[in-house]
Amino acid sequence: MSDDSPFRPAGSTSELEEGLALTPKFDAEGLVTAVATDAASGEVLMVAHMNAQALAKTIASGEAWFYSRSRRALWKKGETSGHTQRVVEMRIDCDQDAVWIKVEQVGGACHTGRRSCFYRTVPLGKPGAVTLEFVGERVFDPKAVYGKR
């Protein structure tokens, strides 16, 4: 972790699991997993990552910030698209390496234009090659929002 993390280092297992202090257990890349669900429907909207700075900014502002591993950059959700996430509730898991945020999602969470990134189901009970089924409709045109990619 960088020296400017506002969080104390992760403690013992019992401190992590039963303690009152938020001491996130960041991985070797300085990240925790973040799951965003729709505060109204409960649908999982996206899975992303937060570094210490993204987590601190999300806690302080109540708006979702993440860290992009591919772009190696802090980003505020919706900064380009306008599709921001207001955080209604945040929870931390037992070993403090994952956060769950319940959000009010403006527009769509997924850069492909869907409300949720999880717009395809995986049929069960069929070993071998699996054909996905689309279940999520586009709620915006990604070309119009992000430009030609």
Added chain:
Amino acid sequence: MSDDSPFRPAGSTSELEEGLALTPKFDAEGLVTAVATDAASGEVLMVAHMNAQALAKTIASGEAWFYSRSRRALWKKGETSGHTQRVVEMRIDCDQDAVWIKVEQVGGACHTGRRSCFYRTVPLGKPGAVTLEFVGERVFDPKAVYGKR
């Protein structure tokens, strides 16, 4: 990935995002992130990981299998505790590096005895040191289920 993966290698971005083939984008450790939610309440129960074998077994059996990074082992959820997860629906995300399973959870998902691993909230709007709030009650006694640890 190991040679015995039943999945084809991940394709191009457009194949991953708009294709009908399940071609998971496993990370350097051969894992995808797995989020389990309660099929009835929508609550996030746990965040874990699946390797190709765990994912294939989950798809074939409809019971949740994961891969433990700390134990470096495939495990069937509930194999020790009896707290299995029957998968009602599985979804894959846009870039196929995360799966969402909606499950019928027997007992509790968390090894600490709670229904969900996310049993503490993080207060928002309070920068700096954060005091967690417990919201999830124990539904089983972990010492009775797992023995003294």
